[in-house]
Structures are given as structure tokens and as C-alpha cells.
Amino acid sequence: MTGNLTIRIEKSLCAISPASWSRLSGTSKSSSSETPYNPFLSHAFLSALEESSSATAKTGWLGHHLLLEDDKGTLIGAVPGYLKSHSQGEYVFDHGWADAFERAGGRYYPKLQCTVPFTPASGPRLLVCEGYDRDSTELTLAAGLQEVTRQLGISSAHVTFVAEDQVAAFEEADYLHRTDKQFHFINEGYENHDAFLETLASRKRKALKKERRSALENGISIDWLTGKDLTEDIWDQFFEFYMDTGGRKWGRPYLTRKFYSLIGERMPEDILLVMAKREGKYVAGAINFIGGDALYGRHWGCVEDHPFLHFEVCYHQAIDFALAKGLKRVEAGAQGEHKLARGYLPVTTHSMHYIAHAGLRRAIADYLEHEREDVEQMTEYLAEHSPFRKGERQQEQD
Numbered sequence: 001m002t003g004n005l006t007i008r009i010e011k012s013l014c015a016i017s018p019a020s021w022s023r024l025s026g027t028s029k030s031s032s033s034e035t036p037y038n039p040f041l042s043h044a045f046l047s048a049l050e051e052s053s054s055a056t057a058k059t060g061w062l063g064h065h066l067l068l069e070d071d072k073g074t075l076i077g078a079v080p081g082y083l084k085s086h087s088q089g090e091y092v093f094d095h096g097w098a099d100a101f102e103r104a105g106g107r108y109y110p111k112l113q114c115t116v117p118f119t120p121a122s123g124p125r126l127l128v129c130e131g132y133d134r135d136s137t138e139l140t141l142a143a144g145l146q147e148v149t150r151q152l153g154i155s156s157a158h159v160t161f162v163a164e165d166q167v168a169a170f171e172e173a174d175y176l177h178r179t180d181k182q183f184h185f186i187n188e189g190y191e192n193h194d195a196f197l198e199t200l201a202s203r204k205r206k207a208l209k210k211e212r213r214s215a216l217e218n219g220i221s222i223d224w225l226t227g228k229d230l231t232e233d234i235w236d237q238f239f240e241f242y243m244d245t246g247g248r249k250w251g252r253p254y255l256t257r258k259f260y261s262l263i264g265e266r267m268p269e270d271i272l273l274v275m276a277k278r279e280g281k282y283v284a285g286a287i288n289f290i291g292g293d294a295l296y297g298r299h300w301g302c303v304e305d306h307p308f309l310h311f312e313v314c315y316h317q318a319i320d321f322a323l324a325k326g327l328k329r330v331e332a333g334a335q336g337e338h339k340l341a342r343g344y345l346p347v348t349t350h351s352m353h354y355i356a357h358a359g360l361r362r363a364i365a366d367y368l369e370h371e372r373e374d375v376e377q378m379t380e381y382l383a384e385h386s387p388f389r390k391g392e393r394q395q396e397q398d
Contacts, residue, residue: 082114235257
């Protein structure tokens with residue numbers, strides 16, 4: 001209890017009305033908030049993960065959404081969260097922390113993971129209803145996560161892929177700060193893809209043009225599918241790609257077939273499928289989500305291997321779409337230094353961690369201090385080796 005505010009845990013997003021959730025910053029297209037619409041925080045996306053059995057207790061993602069309500073029961077703040085029995089599907093790796101703590105006799109799992117399952121995309125994690133004081137409400141939510149962690153008697157709370165402007169709130173609440181890097185394309189107002197290529201060094205520009213031509217050899221064409229284009233037949237084909245590639249990459253893909261039907265029904269205008277066709281049949285595709293100011297590339301799959309097709313479908317076509325729609329950036333997901341040569345620059349990502357055990361906290365704090373230095377040095381090094389012409393290179397976004 002904080003004043004006349006109450007914090008409680010709700011285990012299913014489906015128990016929260018879409019209207020109440022949409023008033024939280026970043027979750028509604030119609031919002032007047034300065035926070036751009038983030039499709040992954042929408043009620044449609046998060047509830048689809050639960051209803052499709054993709055993120056449930058059985059898969060190790062038991063909903064533990066923190067809700068902040070006033071004395072009338074009105075939702076004024078929230079943090080999407082999950083009680084985790086493992087560290088899979090998070091993209092911020094703490095397996096070493098878990099192993100060390102358990103070798104020392106501790107119990108690392110379950111832990112509280114505050115994020116969007118299977119989605120390495122930064123965004124608000126402390127969601128505040130419009131009309132309420134943002135700074136104080138964010139601090140209340142950050143402190144509330146700590147209190148929930150203590151009351152549950154669990155090892156830790158991890159808030160991953162935190163929007164940069166919320167890092168300060170967590171630091172004020174004494175969370176540990178972890179950084180990493182991703183690669184994003186930044187739209188500097190290019191008229192089209194050719195205008196973007198003109199900013200690259202000549203050798204890099206020629207290489208990418210050749211790569212794009214090579215990707216479409218063998219009679220391959222590209223379609224953009226969104227909205228009413230997303231039929232059940234299309235989802236069947238894309239799911240085949242996802243299962244084939246995901247099965248080889250992860251062993252067991254995270255998302256179920258039902259998940260795609262649900263998002264196709266609930267948020268079709270927020271989805272872009274980039275599909276590659278050969279001889280009248282789709283042979284590869286990538287799924288992207290359309291935010292208020294960004295295109296978010298998620299995963300891809302294929303049933304035929306063609307040179308450079310992955311780069312064309314996932315990176316070049318995403319840039320084309322972002323430029324056509326006036327989006328500020330393309331976020332291409334986790335890892336991948338190969339994205340640098342294709343105009344995606346290193347960007348710092350942030351995660352915040354509350355560790356209940358004092359000894360484990362001290363050890364992790366020391367580790368993170370050195371890790372942040374390493375990440376900063378590597379990000380600077382990669383930015384210096386971008387494909388942009390000297391003097392016209394985009395600035396690193398950190």
C-alpha cells in the first residue's frame with residue numbers, strides 16, 4: 001500500500017480489460033502520450049501470448065503482472081511480468097548468475113521477469129496512465145517490484161529491454177544496470193533506398209547492390225503482406241517457415257500456431273510479413289511489427305535456401321518499408337554484427353536487475369561494472385567501422 005494506491009498481482013492479462021490497459025503509455029495508437037505506440041505492449045499482443053499457450057505456466061512463463069490501482073480500483077500503472085522457472089526466451093543471459101548462486105547453495109528460480117516474452121525489443125516497462133505524474137508513478141512501480149520480490153521470497157526481479165528514459169527511475173530505486181547492444185537502421189530522412197545507399201562508402205554501396213540482385217536470382221520476387229492479406233492460409237505457410245528454421249536454431253520454437261491466428265485477428269494493421277515467392281509459391285518470410293515510429297523485425301524462416309535471401313527479406317526490405325512509411329528506425333532484433341555492413345548501427349540496450357541476496361548482488365554488481373565498459377568499447381569500435389562514408393556516418397544511438 002502506498003498512500004491511497006494499491007499494488008496487486010494479476011496472473012492473466014485476459015483478466016484486465018483492453019480499455020483499461022490501452023490507457024497506459026505506449027499501448028494505444030490513439031493515445032496523446034509522447035510515448036510512441038509499442039505493438040508488443042498492446043493488450044492484443046500480450047493476451048495472444050497467453051491465450052495461445054505460448055507464454056503460460058506450462059512453458060515456464062507464469063503471468064505475474066504488477067498492477068497499480070487507486071482507491072476506486074482504477075488502473076493507473078502496470079508492469080508486465082512473469083514468474084520464470086528458467087532463463088529461456090529472454091535474450092539477456094543470466095545463466096551464469098543462476099549457476100553460481102545455486103552452486104553456492106542458493107535457489108535462483110523462480111525469478112520475476114518483467115518484459116515481453118520472446119521479444120528483444122526495447123520499450124517502456126513502467127506503464128503509467130495518462131494524466132498521472134509519470135516520475136512519481138514510475139518510482140512507485142519500481143519499488144513495488146522490489147516489494148513483490150521480497151514477499152514472494154524469490155531471488156530476483158529482472159526488467160529487460162528497458163526504454164532508456166526509464167533507466168533513471170530504476171537506478172533511483174537501486175537496481176543494477178546492465179547494458180548490451182543491438183543494431184538499428186536510423187532513417188535520416190532518406191527519400192528512398194538509393195538515397196540511403198549514397199551515404200555509404202563506394203565499395204560498400206556496390207557490394208549491397210550486388211547482394212540485393214543476387215538474392216532475387218532464380219526467379220524470386222518479394223511481397224509485403226499486411227492487414228487483410230494475412231489470411232489463415234498465409235499464416236499456415238509462414239508457420240511452416242518458422243517451425244523449420246526455429247526448430248534448427250532453438251530446438252523448440254516458442255510460439256504456437258494459434259498465436260499467429262490471434263494476432264492476425266486482433267492487430268493485422270500492426271503486422272508486416274515480407275514473403276519471398278518462387279514459381280508461384282512462398283519459400284521464405286519474415287515477420288515485422290509496425291510501431292508508432294519504428295519497424296520491429298522479429299523472426300524469419302524458409303523452406304528453400306537461396307544465397308543472400310535472408311539479408312534481403314529481413315534487412316533490406318525492412319529498410320524499404322520504413323522509408324516508404326516514414327518510420328524513424330528499424331530494430332532488427334538481437335545480436336548480429338553482420339547487420340553493420342547493411343547500414344544497421346550499434347545501439348545500446350538497457351536492463352535493470354533487483355537482486356535480493358546481498359552477496360549475490362555484490363558479485364553481480366562487480367561483474368556488470370566491467371561488462372558495461374566492455375559493451376561501451378565494443379559499441380564504439382563497431383560504430384567506427386560502419387559502412388558510411390567518413391564525415392557522413394550516422395551517429396551512434398545510445
